[in-house]
Amino acid sequence: MEAYTLHLAMAALIGASTVAISAYFLHRKTLSHLLEFARAVERDVDDENLHAGVVAVDDSSSSPKRHLRKHRSAYDRRIGNGYYRRSSTSLPDVTVVDSVEAKSGHPGTPKINILRAISPKSPVASASAFESVEESDDDMVDNAEMDTTYLHTNGNVGLEDKNGYETLPDHVNANGDMIQLTASKSMIHSHSISGDLHGVQPDPIAADILRKVPEHETFARLKVTPLEGPSPDEVEAYVIVQECLEMRKRYLFREAVAPWEKEIIADPCTPKPNPDPFFFAPEGKSDHYFEMQDGVFHVYPNKDSKEEIFPVADATTFFTDLHHILRVIAAGNIRTLCHYRLNLLEQKFNLHLMLNADREFLAQKSAPHRDFYNVRKVDTHVHHSACMNQKHLLRFIKSKLRKEPDEVVIFRDGTYLTLKEVFESLDLTGYDLNVDLLDVHADKSTFHRFDKFNLKYNPCGQSRLREIFLKQDNLIQGRFLGELTKQVFSDLEASKYQMAEYRISIYGRKQSEWDQLASWIVNNELYSENVVWLIQLPRLYNVYKEMGIVTSFQNILDNIFIPLFEVTVDPDSHPQLHVFLKQVVGLDLVDDESKPERRPTKHMPTPAQWTNIFNPAFSYYVYYCYANLYTLNKLRESKGMTTIKFRPHSGEVVDASSCIQAGDIDHLAATFLTAHNIAHGINLRKSPVLQYLYYLAQIGLAMSPLSNNSLFLDYHRNPLPVFFSRGLNVSLSTDDPLQIHLTKEPLVEEYSIAASVWKLSACDLCEIARNSVYQSGFSHALKSHWIGKEYYKRGPNGNDIHRTNVPHIRLEFRDTIWREEMQQVYLGKAIIPEVDK
Numbered sequence: 001m002e003a004y005t006l007h008l009a010m011a012a013l014i015g016a017s018t019v020a021i022s023a024y025f026l027h028r029k030t031l032s033h034l035l036e037f038a039r040a041v042e043r044d045v046d047d048e049n050l051h052a053g054v055v056a057v058d059d060s061s062s063s064p065k066r067h068l069r070k071h072r073s074a075y076d077r078r079i080g081n082g083y084y085r086r087s088s089t090s091l092p093d094v095t096v097v098d099s100v101e102a103k104s105g106h107p108g109t110p111k112i113n114i115l116r117a118i119s120p121k122s123p124v125a126s127a128s129a130f131e132s133v134e135e136s137d138d139d140m141v142d143n144a145e146m147d148t149t150y151l152h153t154n155g156n157v158g159l160e161d162k163n164g165y166e167t168l169p170d171h172v173n174a175n176g177d178m179i180q181l182t183a184s185k186s187m188i189h190s191h192s193i194s195g196d197l198h199g200v201q202p203d204p205i206a207a208d209i210l211r212k213v214p215e216h217e218t219f220a221r222l223k224v225t226p227l228e229g230p231s232p233d234e235v236e237a238y239v240i241v242q243e244c245l246e247m248r249k250r251y252l253f254r255e256a257v258a259p260w261e262k263e264i265i266a267d268p269c270t271p272k273p274n275p276d277p278f279f280f281a282p283e284g285k286s287d288h289y290f291e292m293q294d295g296v297f298h299v300y301p302n303k304d305s306k307e308e309i310f311p312v313a314d315a316t317t318f319f320t321d322l323h324h325i326l327r328v329i330a331a332g333n334i335r336t337l338c339h340y341r342l343n344l345l346e347q348k349f350n351l352h353l354m355l356n357a358d359r360e361f362l363a364q365k366s367a368p369h370r371d372f373y374n375v376r377k378v379d380t381h382v383h384h385s386a387c388m389n390q391k392h393l394l395r396f397i398k399s400k401l402r403k404e405p406d407e408v409v410i411f412r413d414g415t416y417l418t419l420k421e422v423f424e425s426l427d428l429t430g431y432d433l434n435v436d437l438l439d440v441h442a443d444k445s446t447f448h449r450f451d452k453f454n455l456k457y458n459p460c461g462q463s464r465l466r467e468i469f470l471k472q473d474n475l476i477q478g479r480f481l482g483e484l485t486k487q488v489f490s491d492l493e494a495s496k497y498q499m500a501e502y503r504i505s506i507y508g509r510k511q512s513e514w515d516q517l518a519s520w521i522v523n524n525e526l527y528s529e530n531v532v533w534l535i536q537l538p539r540l541y542n543v544y545k546e547m548g549i550v551t552s553f554q555n556i557l558d559n560i561f562i563p564l565f566e567v568t569v570d571p572d573s574h575p576q577l578h579v580f581l582k583q584v585v586g587l588d589l590v591d592d593e594s595k596p597e598r599r600p601t602k603h604m605p606t607p608a609q610w611t612n613i614f615n616p617a618f619s620y621y622v623y624y625c626y627a628n629l630y631t632l633n634k635l636r637e638s639k640g641m642t643t644i645k646f647r648p649h650s651g652e653v654v655d656a657s658s659c660i661q662a663g664d665i666d667h668l669a670a671t672f673l674t675a676h677n678i679a680h681g682i683n684l685r686k687s688p689v690l691q692y693l694y695y696l697a698q699i700g701l702a703m704s705p706l707s708n709n710s711l712f713l714d715y716h717r718n719p720l721p722v723f724f725s726r727g728l729n730v731s732l733s734t735d736d737p738l739q740i741h742l743t744k745e746p747l748v749e750e751y752s753i754a755a756s757v758w759k760l761s762a763c764d765l766c767e768i769a770r771n772s773v774y775q776s777g778f779s780h781a782l783k784s785h786w787i788g789k790e791y792y793k794r795g796p797n798g799n800d801i802h803r804t805n806v807p808h809i810r811l812e813f814r815d816t817i818w819r820e821e822m823q824q825v826y827l828g829k830a831i832i833p834e835v836d837k
């Protein structure tokens with residue numbers, strides 16, 4: 001028995017050393033192989049083994065390999081239902097580069113062949129290669145711009161983009177400095193034959209892609225022209241669609257002077273951060289006089305004047321127009337036509353991808369420095385009280401329980417309780433707490449149950465924990481929520497490329513809410529360059545009425561809008577609110593859209609007459625918020641102040657039986673007329689006419705498929721990929737990270753899941769990210785910096801691939817198709833201005 005053990009031990013020992021020795025030799029062999037390989041490449045340009053380089057030298061159009069690959073990539077895509085598969089992403093199709101260069105008669109082509117021959121494919125192991133890349137990245141930038149905090153975030157190190165690409169002029173515009181280029185290449189060359197395997201040796205294929213000329217003009221354009229003009233029936237339908245679009249133009253608030261006309265940005269490098277965002281300078285009162293009439297504020301130049309200066313459509317006009325739109329939506333012939341046009345749009349996009357996806361990807365490769373991780377993305381729709389993830393909230397609660405157990409935090413049942421006592425009353429210790437006990441995550445029970453979803457805002461099912469940690473008007477004046485918010489802000493800033501538009505509630509129960517909110521923001525110094533605010537108004541008239549807080553709907557309107565008009569006319573009357581409003585970019589309407597409601601008639605009671613116990617319909621809320629906001633914005637604009645866009649939730653709810661209720665379509669019709677952009681809009685899938693109108697008007701949709709998945713619509717049924725294919729202006733947003741997401745970067749999680757499930761390409765993701773910046777309410781200066789100096793121009797002219805990583809090809813396609821569609825609708829007479837105002 002003992003001998004056996006000895007044998008076993010000896011065998012193990014010998015085995016181990018054999019493995020070690022053979023590993024050593026294997027390693028040596030690999031090294032010498034690699035060196036040999038490098039030299040072989042040097043010697044023999046036409047070596048068959050160097051497939052990638054050699055194919056590129058061949059005439060691209062006659063290469064059989066190329067044909068094969070093309071065929072395969074076309075075959076891989078499934079057409080027809082809006083989904084498509086991408087192929088050949090791992091294998092760079094170098095042949096296209098050469099064909100591009102040959103076509104454009106680029107003088108550098110022969111040189112590139114030489115380069116390819118002398119620089120072998122890098123044999124460096126991946127880890128050290130990565131380090132080298134990072135180092136070379138560092139070399140490109142001014143070190144003063146670097147901030148070490150970004151080193152720990154994902155994606156690229158915080159390079160300043162301007163330097164990131166401008167220091168590569170000879171790479172980008174190869175026309176000029178070819179000598180310089182060759183010199184640097186031969187340095188790399190000599191470096192590699194010295195056998196130093198850890199040196200910087202860029203992949204020759206990638207390097208050549210970077211050095212190619214811009215891809216403009218070299219993609220397959222689609223020309224789909226019908227044989228005949230539209231039939232008389234179709235003409236009739238198109239005229240009606242035109243009328244709807246013109247109607248929206250009449251309602252929507254637009255600045256008289258666009259931001260880019262007011263503020264010319266010569267140098268779109270990083271705008272200086274605001275050194276003192278809460279600074280208030282007394283501005284004095286203007287003479288404006290405002291007065292409520294039938295639920296809408298009217299503004300006069302002074303108290304004695306009878307001449308209203310910012311008139312807005314009255315309620316009867318609005319409801320008449322709304323009914324017109326609703327009739328149009330229901331008309332059979334228009335539905336058929338719109339359905340057909342939308343399908344055609346989808347097929348055009350699929351065809352575009354079949355023809356050009358490889359070129360788009362190549363164009364992305366050739367944009368130095370930029371990739372999906374370091375293009376700017378805005379979370380266009382997220383509720384502030386759910387902006388942290390569950391783990392973050394849990395950690396925060398535990399740390400407060402540890403560090404501030406004796407802080408008096410709440411007044412309940414006639415006594416003041418410390419944090420420790422609150423947890424004792426719940427029979428919980430800090431050690432007990434875990435994410436499961438916290439129970440804030442959406443689960444099966446919340447599907448189609450908005451009420452249950454709302455209960456998830458209560459940590460551990462306890463409203464008192466919500467009161468302490470997630471409210472800003474509590475006994476500790478929202479100090480905990482303020483601290484938590486600051487932590488979320490610093491996480492965002494560390495990610496650098498992610499921004500958010502947080503929605504925070506004003507309820508309309510009393511006028512002092514605005515001042516309370518503003519002082520919470522100012523006292524906690526809640527400001528970040530990565531964040532702007534939206535105000536959300538829950539539609540809860542019936543609840544307040546029942547509680548006796550309000551007597552009529554007019555009370556709610558007064559509580560919301562009187563402070564806003566006061567502070568606009570006289571900023572000194574609410575200094576903190578004045579400062580806060582500079583960071584507020586939108587007004588949102590929220591609540592459960594699935595509650596049944598009655599369609600408003602043309603002649604509705606005025607808000608002062610609305611004293612019954614029922615909640616007014618969605619469109620009733622929409623009109624009065626829109627009209628007052630319109631007047632307010634006109635007044636603010638005339639005084640040189642920032643404006644507040646109307647961006648409500650709309651079309652979120654899908655009926656369980658999958659047949660849509662009349663009410664849901666009313667919501668989308670009302671917001672079509674009045675809203676700047678909307679959150680969700682998934683119900684557009686049920687109305688081809690509205691969907692087509694939202695496409696033509698390019699109304700932004702901040703969609704949240706993961707949130708829909710928890711509440712109303714399974715992920716695989718979400719219309720986002722179809723909307724995206726058809727060219728609707730969609731962005732991705734998180735809605736409620738606390739209830740829905742699992743990771744520290746909820747927005748990237750949202751993109752990641754969409755990309756995986758719907759097989760979105762890097763180009764698609766970057767296009768969606770660009771949309772999100774475009775839709776957002778961030779300043780003109782920041783948008784210029786993030787997506788390009790002329791971002792407001794239509795189509796490829798507004799694009800800067802060095803910032804957005806979206807190929808011109810994609811935007812030119814979108815723009816061409818949209819213009820064709822507009823001409824189709826306007827029967828060839830559409831007048832389309834160069835900029836989208």
Ligand SMILES: [Zn+2]
Nearest residue numbers: 381649679735
């Ligand atoms: Zn939401």
